[in-house]
Amino acid sequence: MGIFQVLCMVMLLHVGSVWSADPVWFGSQDNTRVLHVNSTMDLASFEPILKVFVALHPDIKVAYRDVNTLDLYHLTIDQHKQPQASLVISSAMDLQLKLVNDGYAQTYQSNFTERLPSDFRWRHQVFAFSLEPVVMLVNTEVFPGDLPEDRQSLLQTIRQNESIMTQRIGTYDIRQSGVGYLLASQDARQADVTWGRLLEAFGSHQVRTYCCTHEMIDDVASGELVLGYNLLGSYASQRARDDKRLKMILPKDYTLMLMRTALIPKQAPNPQDAGLFLDFLLSDSAQKMMQTQGLLFPIRPDANIPNDPYVVSAPGPTGVIELDQQLLVGRDYAKQKRFIRNWEMALEISELVP
Amino acid sequence: MWQTSLNQPNLSEEEEKKALARAPSLRFRFIVAGVLVIGVIAGLAINLIFDYSQKLADLSYDRLLRSALLQMDENVGLIRNEVSIDIPWSAFATLAQAEEDRVFYKVESLEQGFITGYQDLNSFPPRFPVLDEIQFYNQAYSGEMVRFAWVQRNIIDAETAQTIRIILGQTRLSREAMAASITRKAVEVVVLIALVAITLIIIGSHLVLRPLHRIGRALEDRAVGDLTPIDINTPKETHHLKVAINHFMARLQTNLAQLENYTADAAHQLRTPLASLKALAENARDIGNSDHYSPEKQRQALENIVKQCDTLNQTVTLLLNQAVVSHRLQTHRLALMDLLVPVTESCREQALVALRQGVHLSLECDLKESLILGDRFSIQQMMQNLIENAVRYSGQDSAAPKEVIVQVMAFDLFYRIKVIDHGDGIPDSEKERVFERFYRGRYDVAGSGVGLSMVRDIVNHHSARVKILNTVPKGTTFQVDFAKHRFDGDDQ
Known part of the structure; x- marks a missing residue:
């Protein structure tokens, strides 16, 4: 079975449900300039930004579709001849980079993209507009003993509290979540041994897997889960801010830093307005808004605000996931197949049957 | 002698600028x-x-x-x-x-x-x-x-x-x-x-x-008439040009000097007979007024004037001929001609004049035709000068047989003309000098001193050879060799 047949099957599985979802509209319905945005980001985090954008450009209306990272990747490829969306925003950096590498994105250059440090863009086709930590989220009320400060102490806690921890750790299902796969593969790359032991511990304690961040956070908040592993910092910090039981932990051994990126598909119907929106995301006002309103982690946060959780002060080293060709390795067909099989075996999950 | 462009290029300043452009x-x-x-x-x-x-x-x-x-x-x-x-x-x-x-x-x-x-x-x-x-x-x-x-x-x-x-x-x-x-x-x-x-x-x-x-x-x-050599310092590469210009100026200077001498000498040549003519005429006039008047004396004086006029006439003719010859040599190209024609012609012309001076002129020639490249007029002038010269120097010694012989002979490559007299001959020391302009071997014999230098010019111009030999037992032989014209060559 070739890779394309696999892809087609995955497409058939997921695209149907995505397609039925209606977009959320911003701006006057009478406007003729329409910008379709496909994004993996929760609308809650993005809504204020979109509102400001349509206020700045009253003649544009924006259709915003929230799509799962893996679905978004396949959708973009499927529609590459006649894409509906003019801007594709995703936290799965590896899939975004692969779209660019495989020639699905177009070049865009403006004063804003030129100002961006070269680490935060590739080929002038994919641009990062936020940089957030990957965290553990704990429910302090149900967590046994001291809160873990790194992966080692998490392993220790699991071993010492086997009954409490069983079925009460949540993480991404790397088969369904693109960003989940990215984070797992980066973990394996950063610290192969620790990752192996962690996976083993997850497996022996019947870890629960989630497709999406929200459900996982909900379960941590309700106390059903003690800990969520490898969550996106922006979502976790939003909930931790409002819910005192929740505590966001940046692992001390290393903290992965993830970029959210945007690209314009090659045949995009409205690349001008997509560029406008991208420029807006990179603009100082939007970046500042992300920080002050607690929406996202901006690329260069204003460090003058004291005790701001959006200024990342990791206790240990940070491992910024680099936006370059190395990301292709993680998405290598053979490597991906092996990695998922190992993951399934370790977690003692039977193969996902479509 | 002087070679100048035919249409004198006296260009105006503007034309010169155009030419420069x-x-x-x-x-x-x-x-x-x-x-x-x-x-x-x-x-x-x-x-x-x-x-x-x-x-x-x-x-x-x-x-x-x-x-x-x-x-x-x-x-x-x-x-x-x-x-x-x-x-x-x-x-x-x-x-x-x-x-x-x-x-x-x-x-x-x-x-x-x-x-x-x-x-x-x-x-x-x-x-x-x-x-x-x-x-x-x-x-x-x-x-x-x-x-x-x-x-x-x-x-x-x-x-x-x-x-x-x-x-x-x-x-x-x-x-x-x-x-x-x-x-x-x-x-x-x-x-x-x-x-x-x-x-x-x-x-x-x-x-x-x-x-x-x-x-x-x-x-x-430079000032007008300044012909001194250029003495500015120039690099090696232009040295030759400078030297050539200096040589050219030196030649120009020589030519100018020659011209000056010629003019002075020509004036002198004319002045002396004119002065003596005037003296003779005054003498003839004064005889009529003197006490010793006799018709015999006056006739003698008038006879002297006529003789003197003849001499003057000869001199002027010679000078004019020389000018014509030098002009022809500059302007006329050499053409195919029969050498015998000018030789015969000049012998015929001079025969009577020679006879008047008691000299027998004879031409010895067996040839029917002798083709060379040359200028007929110039060669005739040359022959005339040589014969006149021979006749003039034959008449001095009345004892010797007065005879001038002109011979034309053919050799393989050239024709040889000999003009033989039996006069006193020319000493070896002077043979080289007789061709110099205004050089005169003997001042007691009438002559202008330009005849033989003209011969030399004509001979040189025809690339011919001239030699002065001694006639046996005494006398002088002028020998001139003209190259034969060869039809197979590419010399036309």
């Missing part, structure tokens, strides 16, 4: 030739640089590609008789050094088929595949030109043997950027060198031609 410029040619040569060389250099920078960029980035390919190759293994590859992150970190370049790859096994990567990549390199030998080549893929590295090798363990093939490609952006930056630098240097060279040529041309201008100015600034 039309004239080809040495400096311009020099600069144009230099710029062309430099341009061609610079063009070749830039062409080479383009080629070289491409090769250099490929060489350096091919190293990255090779390194990444080898890292991939190292991680190919057999698991349960199946080929598998675990691409190391470092392999692509190596490729990421070409920051903006897309990466494509394919791993396949001849037995197992596609393993991983981009399935639609072309598996076959342009050159004949050799096991374990990495091939690099450019091929279009996904809308861009891609540099591929290709390798194929056998992988063997106890149970299976398979042939795997790895194709790894990278777009050419970084290579082109590197090549462009090398090229730009090198082209800048080449252009700079070319500009410096052109500037040097322009300055050099000015410096090289400056001595010529200096010589020109030195000549231009």
